[in-house]
Amino acid sequence: MDLQLGNKHILITGGSKGIGLASAHAFLAEGARVAIVSRDAANLQRAAAQLCDADPAAASRIATYCADTSHAGQALAALEQAQRAGGPIDVLVNSAGAARRTPVHELTPQSWADAMQAKYFACVYMLDAVIKHMAQRGSGAIVNVIGAGGKVASSIHLAGGAANAALMLVTAGLATTYAPKGVRVNAVNPGLTLTERLHEGIAADARAQGVSTEQALQSAQARLPLGRIAKPEEIAAAVLFLASPRASYISGAILAMDGAVTPIVV
Secondary structure (H helix, E strand, O other): OOOOOOOOOEEEEOOOOOHHHHHHHHHHHOOOOEEEEEEHHHHHHHHHHHHHOOOOOHHHHHHEEEEOOOOHHHHHHHHHHHHHHOOOOEEEEOOOOOOOOHHHHHHOHHHHHHHHHHHHHHHHHHHHHHHHHHHHHHHHEEEEEHHHOOOOOOOOOOHHHHHHHHHHHHEEEEEEHHHHHHHEEEEEEEOOOOHHHHHHHHHHHHHOOOOOOHHHHHHHHHHOOOOEEHHHHHHHHHHHHHHHHHHOOOOOOOEEEOOOOOOOOO
16 A cells, blocks of 8 residues: 655654654655654664665665754754754654653652653653644644553553653644644554563563563563564554555544553543
């Protein structure tokens, strides 16, 4: 299926690793122009090299910007740079930020604040800036990569889950508000996914259960009806569809991608 993304300008926060990087690979394969944002310059360099190695012909369609999007000024500066270099943003994929998974007995007031800064504001600052530009033009699509922890409470992810839940509300509210302006806003909620962040979550789960990390990982896999942990590329495939004109009548959707581990009606 042609997703009609050729030459579209895609901005991906958190694009140097994990689901963000997998999304960058996928958009480039569709012929899009991709700008990735990360707070780590070394990660950006490695990501750009990986993308070029995968498709040398796509090198001219890759741009990188170093910014910590949990700071509003840096998020806006990265957006302005990307638009000066590549023109208006057609699609924003918010994959930046992840709150540290912490057993509930280890939480402190600072833990709660850090979780909101790391995930909620890292997404919202760029989202707020981009959606206003899109509304002025009368078109655009946004996909927020959030996480299953905002739907079902977990004792090792309460602070981060609260940030995720807030982002789900923002996604739904902005979708309704900006639909008349031609802007679609959706979200995906991945469950366990084979990224670097997975190891942190498994370690926290192991501490909470008093077991080894290997035992915690085996236990987590055993709870998955599909029998395996998701690959970043599988999440990216859903991101691409929601971002594409093929999903032109989908807005305000929160897509669960936890492998059917949580059988609830939404």
